Structure formats: C-alpha cells, structure tokens
Amino acid sequence: MKILEIREVTKPIASPIRNAYIDFSKMTTSLVAVVTDVVRDGKRVVGYGFNSNGRYGQGGLIRERFMQRIVDADPVSLLNDQQDNLDPHRVWSTLMTNEKPGGHGERSVAVGTIDMAVWDAVAKIANKPLFRLLAERYKHEANPKVFVYAAGGYYYPGKDLSALRAEMRSYLDRGYNVVKMKIGGASLSDDAKRIEAVLAEIGGQAQLAVDANGRFDLDTAIDYARMLRAYPLFWYEEAGDPLDYRLQAVLADYYPNPMATGENLFSHQDARNLLRYGGMRPDRDWLQFDCALSYGLCEYLRTLDELKIAGWSFDRCIPHGGHQMSLNIAAGLGLGGNESYPDLFQPYGGFPDGVAVENGYVTMPELPGIGFEGKQALYREMRNLAE
Structure with a gap:
C-alpha cells in the first residue's frame, strides 16, 4: 500500500x-x-x-x-x-x-x-464516512446531525438594502435559522441601517451574526460594540486583527454578548494564545479555527487538546470555511456546527446533492471518505484532476 x-x-x-x-x-x-x-x-x-x-x-x-x-x-x-x-x-x-x-x-x-x-x-x-472513522478513533459519539449557518451579506456594487433583505430571506427559505452578514466595509451609521434592515426581514424566524473580518482598531471596535450590543445578535465576529489578543480582551468589557474569532489563526500555539490572552469567554463565545487553513486535521486535534486544557467544550467550535471536511469533524468529534456558503465559492462549498437544511441542521449522508463524490459538480472537478 x-x-x-x-x-x-x-x-x-x-x-x-x-x-x-x-x-x-x-x-x-x-x-x-x-x-x-x-x-x-x-x-x-x-x-x-x-x-x-x-x-x-x-x-x-x-x-x-x-x-x-x-x-x-x-x-x-x-x-x-x-x-x-x-x-x-x-x-x-x-x-x-x-x-x-x-x-x-x-x-x-x-x-x-x-x-x-x-x-x-x-x-x-x-x-467508512470520515465522521464515523473519527468518532471511533477518538472515542466520541458520532452525531450525523450538524448545525449550519448561512454566511453571506457581502458588499458588492449596486447591492441596496432590498437586495440584502432578499438574500437573507432566501437563506430562511432554504432552512437556515442563523444568517451572517459583513460589517466594516461601510460607515458605522450605514452598517447600522443594514443590520436593522436584515433584522426587520428575518424577524423572529432567525438570528443574525455580523463579521468585521479583522478590520477595526480598538477604538472603532468599541464604537461598533456600543452600537451592536443594542441588537439581539448571534455573535460579533473578528472585530480586529486576529493576532491582537489585547484588542479582543478589552472588547469583552464593552460587548457582553457572544463574540467569535479564530478563523485566521493557523496553529495550536495561536489557539492557545487566544485562549490565554484574548479574553474569550467559554460560556458564550465561539471559536472558528479552520483545519483547511491551519495544517489540517492532525493539527486541529492538537488545537482541540488546547481547548480541553483551557476548560473549553468542543461544542463552542463552529469552523470557518463552509466545506465538507469540517462538517465531518463536527459530526465525528462533537463540534458546535459549521459555516455554510449557500451561494458562494462553488462548487467547493456546500453539501452533497440532496442534503437539505432543516431547521438549521443538515444530516450527514453515509458516504465513504469526506463525501465529495456525493456532490456531482465538485466531483467532476476532482475526477478531472485525478484522471
């Protein structure tokens, strides 16, 4: 072999x-x-x-x-x-x-x-499906039902509030009950209008998360925190540079609601420093480490060991990336869920064909490996490379 x-x-x-x-x-x-x-x-x-x-x-x-x-x-x-x-x-x-x-x-x-x-x-x-292999090897109970949220709400030319609302409505229509939008690419007042438009659209049917993609310095992050804490948000994500642990720690004093970060940390050492110095709160905050950006699953297992040492539960992890690898890790190792890009970065994101989102969850199919062969548009690209 x-x-x-x-x-x-x-x-x-x-x-x-x-x-x-x-x-x-x-x-x-x-x-x-x-x-x-x-x-x-x-x-x-x-x-x-x-x-x-x-x-x-x-x-x-x-x-x-x-x-x-x-x-x-x-x-x-x-x-x-x-x-x-x-x-x-x-x-x-x-x-x-x-x-x-x-x-x-x-x-x-x-x-x-x-x-x-x-x-x-x-x-x-x-x-075997990867999630079942992982559960067996690492002594977890496999759970093929995985929480997913819909990531979108990007800026692009000509996208007004009605288009933003329509996008978020489409995610609800496809079964999601948590949606995410970008902030920090417009003024604070304009972003407030965008947030209020989305909240008006989704009402009580879903929750909204917002993501600044590391854009803010500390003063701006705090200004946004003061604005955002008035809204019932699922989380406030990556306010500042991912390696600015002090910014993240200070921000917690101004934002009592859930925050999320970690997608741009690429090692278990970085994860350890975030947990030590970033002021992250294990009772409410979320960790977004993405194995596909951070040396793979072998390193992600070491990151999970750091969570254990720091007293965090694996179910506070909802990885970035929207790919089937993290879906398998979530189902096999007990993570809190996974990101999803319903309309973007295709054919690499999303789920196998026929897998639908129901009340914010997907159920993993029993496909060997990661399950790429179940997503025909993606598998065509893969088969062309292999053959």
Whole structure:
C-alpha cells in the first residue's frame, strides 16, 4: 500500500463580492488529489482536498516543497502499525520535515490542503464516512446531525438594502435559522441601517451574526460594540486583527454578548494564545479555527487538546470555511456546527446533492471518505484532476 502520486491544480473561485478588508475578484483555491494504489469496488482510491476561501491557492508551495517529501518517503513509513492504511499523522510529520517552528502562514494552508486529501483517502480505504472513522478513533459519539449557518451579506456594487433583505430571506427559505452578514466595509451609521434592515426581514424566524473580518482598531471596535450590543445578535465576529489578543480582551468589557474569532489563526500555539490572552469567554463565545487553513486535521486535534486544557467544550467550535471536511469533524468529534456558503465559492462549498437544511441542521449522508463524490459538480472537478 502506498501513495503513488500527489497532484495539484489552482482553480478560480472569483466573485465580485468584498468584505471589510478584501475583494474576491481574483480569489483562487488549490485542488489536490492523493492517488493511492488501493482499489475499492473496482476503483482506485483517490483522496481529495482543497483550501478554504479567503486564502489563495498554494500551488507553488505544494508542488515545489511539500508533495515531493511524500513522494520521496519510504512508503512503509507512511502506514499505520497494522500496515493496512495510511497514517495521517505520519504523513503529516513527513510533510513538515525540515520545517522550523513558527512561521504559521501560507505553508499552513498548503499542508492543510494535502492533509484533507489524506484523511479522505484513509476513510475511503477503511470504507467508512470520515465522521464515523473519527468518532471511533477518538472515542466520541458520532452525531450525523450538524448545525449550519448561512454566511453571506457581502458588499458588492449596486447591492441596496432590498437586495440584502432578499438574500437573507432566501437563506430562511432554504432552512437556515442563523444568517451572517459583513460589517466594516461601510460607515458605522450605514452598517447600522443594514443590520436593522436584515433584522426587520428575518424577524423572529432567525438570528443574525455580523463579521468585521479583522478590520477595526480598538477604538472603532468599541464604537461598533456600543452600537451592536443594542441588537439581539448571534455573535460579533473578528472585530480586529486576529493576532491582537489585547484588542479582543478589552472588547469583552464593552460587548457582553457572544463574540467569535479564530478563523485566521493557523496553529495550536495561536489557539492557545487566544485562549490565554484574548479574553474569550467559554460560556458564550465561539471559536472558528479552520483545519483547511491551519495544517489540517492532525493539527486541529492538537488545537482541540488546547481547548480541553483551557476548560473549553468542543461544542463552542463552529469552523470557518463552509466545506465538507469540517462538517465531518463536527459530526465525528462533537463540534458546535459549521459555516455554510449557500451561494458562494462553488462548487467547493456546500453539501452533497440532496442534503437539505432543516431547521438549521443538515444530516450527514453515509458516504465513504469526506463525501465529495456525493456532490456531482465538485466531483467532476476532482475526477478531472485525478484522471
């Protein structure tokens, strides 16, 4: 049993939308295929992965640095003790050979993309859905029912309040009961009008979360907190720079309601520092670490260990990214849910075909691996790479 080849292609996920910090007009993602020599049901097992939106494709790093380490490794060194499957942790260690500590930036995205594909292959070789494999390995009770919220509310040219309201209404019509919109890309007074328009539209049918994408300095974050605390929001997300733990801690003095952050922290060390110094409150706040941006599931497991040490429950984690990998982690390891992009970054986001949102939850299908083969538009892209 061995990995025969790793392939990568950089694909566009461009859109005219923008948040408070960046536009997505040139956004890309890396699509990776880990080709093995294992055959299941007459087909060669191939694991697939890709990186989350908001970070660009990592083709250069993947092709020039990381994939070659796997190709050059002794195949036996990448197997588990029983030598009947790949060992994702041994693969991860090989990927990180000769890498210095720290420097958690773009390389965390490259490694996380490959790691996703390796776990997909491992679960397919075991002929199990990844969420069930994770529950068995890490002694959790699998729960195929996962909370999801609809992320949208971006800025784009010509989008007035009626269009924003219509967008949010469409999410409710599709079964969501928590929706999210962007703030910080307009003035505070204009954002207040946008928030009030959405709240008027969704009424008591749903809750609203807002996301500043790290835009604010401390004074602006506090100004927004004073405005936002008047509204019944699900959370106030990423007010300032993700590494400005003091800003996050001070903000808690001005905003008593739930806050969320963590999607742009790329290691368990970063997560540890957030929990130590960021003033995050385990009884109400949310953590959004995204395995596809932060060295993959192997590192995410270490991040969850940090949560245990700090006295946090896994159900305070709702990962960023809107991809099926985090859905499987949520169902297998007991996270609080997952982000969803109903209309954006397709075909990479979303759920397998036929999986509907019901009262804010989806039910995972019993598909081997991560379940990409159940989403035909995405699987066409993946199959083209593998074949």
